[in-house]
Amino acid sequence: MENPLLRKLERFTKLSADDREALDRLASQRIRRRRHREDMIHEGDKPDHVNPILEGWACRYKMLADGRRQILAFLVPGDLCDLHVYILREMDHSIGTITPVKHAEITLEDFDRAIDGRHRVMQALWWDTLVTAAVQREWTTDIGQRSAIERIAHLLLELFYRLESVGLTNGNACELPLTQAEIAEAMGMTPVHANRVLQELRGMGVIELSSKRLVIPDRAALGRIAHFNPNYLHLQRDGSHLDAND
Amino acid sequence: MENPLLRKLERFTKLSADDREALDRLASQRIRRRRHREDMIHEGDKPDHVNPILEGWACRYKMLADGRRQILAFLVPGDLCDLHVYILREMDHSIGTITPVKHAEITLEDFDRAIDGRHRVMQALWWDTLVTAAVQREWTTDIGQRSAIERIAHLLLELFYRLESVGLTNGNACELPLTQAEIAEAMGMTPVHANRVLQELRGMGVIELSSKRLVIPDRAALGRIAHFNPNYLHLQRDGSHLDAND
DNA sequence: CGTAGCTTTGACGAGGGTCAAAATAAGTGG
DNA sequence: CCACTTATTTTGACCCTCGTCAAAGCTACG
Incomplete structure (x- = not known):
């Protein structure tokens, strides 16, 4: 690769x-x-x-x-x-x-x-x-203002975008080798609660997550839950004026 | 100045x-x-x-x-x-x-x-x-892991150190022109709760805060409440090897 | 001295934490 | 490939920190 x-x-x-x-x-x-x-x-x-x-x-x-x-x-x-x-x-x-x-x-x-x-x-x-x-900064906002379900939805979307930008996604799926405890430690909540939230997201049909594999069938739907705006990832080629021409 | x-x-x-x-x-x-x-x-x-x-x-x-x-x-x-x-x-x-x-x-x-x-x-x-x-990063940790009282104690100490580093403190006192609502919005809590926490800190005698003026009579005591470690402020002259000699 | 902005109080409720145990899944060595 | 061990996920019961709502005091300032 x-x-x-x-x-x-x-x-x-x-x-x-x-x-x-x-x-x-x-x-x-x-x-x-x-x-x-x-x-x-x-x-x-x-x-x-x-x-x-x-x-x-x-x-x-x-x-x-x-x-x-x-x-x-x-x-x-x-x-x-x-x-x-x-x-x-x-x-x-x-x-x-x-x-x-x-x-x-x-x-x-x-x-x-x-x-x-x-x-x-x-x-x-x-x-x-x-x-x-x-x-x-976005994580500070996540933990400070978003509810548990918004936070986890937001995190999953962010990771998906970042993986996509290095070619590690496959359509709407990617590897996600995190335990629920790790997700919880990142988002400032307990593993028990992270588990409940993930079940809720699965129940809503906006994510599939099992055996370290994440699928996001409808990115927009998950984005609506998370109040997700990808502007902070700056994926818009901010440096295009510096482009090499060889 | x-x-x-x-x-x-x-x-x-x-x-x-x-x-x-x-x-x-x-x-x-x-x-x-x-x-x-x-x-x-x-x-x-x-x-x-x-x-x-x-x-x-x-x-x-x-x-x-x-x-x-x-x-x-x-x-x-x-x-x-x-x-x-x-x-x-x-x-x-x-x-x-x-x-x-x-x-x-x-x-x-x-x-x-x-x-x-x-x-x-x-x-x-x-x-x-x-x-x-x-x-x-420290703020993410604040909001994610620290309790309300730890968080506010931590914030006040951080601001004090930062003001000190630009010469805006006076012994153990400084100006602090924040409203409780602003402190609350920074630390991911409600203004009502921020108010209660500030009262508690005052009651413990580790801060004085009124009319936009903060006094920290005993920095170590407040630091113990906050679990404060100033290493993240990097006040140790990391660039001393670059010092000019004129 | 009146009005807007802030701080403080009180009563009440909910999101999420705690504790503990059960159910699965994932390794590991034989 | 099975038996055993360890890690992870899931459930349930209970409760605490912090949020909500609303009103009452303060303070500051034009």
Whole structure:
């Protein structure tokens, strides 16, 4: 399969052959594999490399002192994970795998070298950072204002759009390797309640979800429940003025 | 008073005289004043300038179709507000004032010109973007996992630290021009409940809050209630290796 | 000093949390 | 491929935190 990172960044601007080659080389130089439910980076670490995900799912999370956990983001193939270690020395949260994960490991120096002089790539990476922040704002809104059913509907739609943008959907279906407990930890509710909400959504016929596979028969219907507006995902090729022409 | 933007950025790295002058010029070229409760930028806009706040408070917010509002961030002097319009064309949220606001208005071209060749300034601005994202993650955790009293305690501490970093505190006191309704909209609760929680915090003697003035007699005590860890504010001069030496 | 905006109270209700156990599904080793 | 173990999903009963609605005090300011 094509490099999912490239695929995602081209959602912003068309890269040149040289850009693509540089990124591809970067993402295939050093590859690591992680097991299921393993911490890739822990809060307090001062990592010196960036870990774009090539296969599998991970999540960004924070633990409170008393064991409560908030999942802050789901990370799927194409996600840079932790580009911010570029500037922020110390991790203020952890990253753990959800499924087995295959990811690249890029030292900051290699990263620097690859970006240097490649303005278009630099902009694309910045775009990715900003979209990540926009998604975080949407999650704040989810948890702060939406009811449990709206929240879960919203999350499922968001994940579907994001997977679609890296070519990981199949018509109206996709893999969704999350447990209900993980969905609950992300949306600030208990697993018991997440279970009840999922049953309700199934009962309404707007989703099918079993054995780690999600089907959304009618996106508009689910969107109406969620009050979903995909503008925050910025899928509109904001960087088309930077398009390469080779 | 000193330019709060400079003051904040120097929390990251020491700027050179030239850097400071460039930023200062940028932030004083075109000044606008806004009234109390006015929208500075609206969701859907495609602004072509950045609006750093020089005086007063504003907030970032999202409206849902049915009128619910989530405040996503409080913006205080020194905050860039909307640096992301640099890359993302269309606003996915709105920015409105809370008090009367004085802000600069910097066109993207001027911004470009000022940053060009000033690597240290560029890094400092990027740092600001990343800290903003880190704060957003903390808010997600607040609303998702913390109880109402923890949340409000956490918010008040965060604001206090941020104000301190731009020189807007006085010992253990600061201005806090928020209504209880605004605090509630930020923390995903009702104004009635926010009121009750504030009374409880007052009753415990960990805050004094009246006529828009906040006093935190014992920061550690309030921190214990909030489970507060300031690491996410990245106040540790992450960019000290970039320090200018003039 | 009147009026609008904020804060505070009270009574009541509901969405979602808690606890615990049962029913399934998914692994694992023999 | 079966038997056993462990993880995940589902149910049920109960209840608590926080939301709703509505009215009454305050405060601030023209």
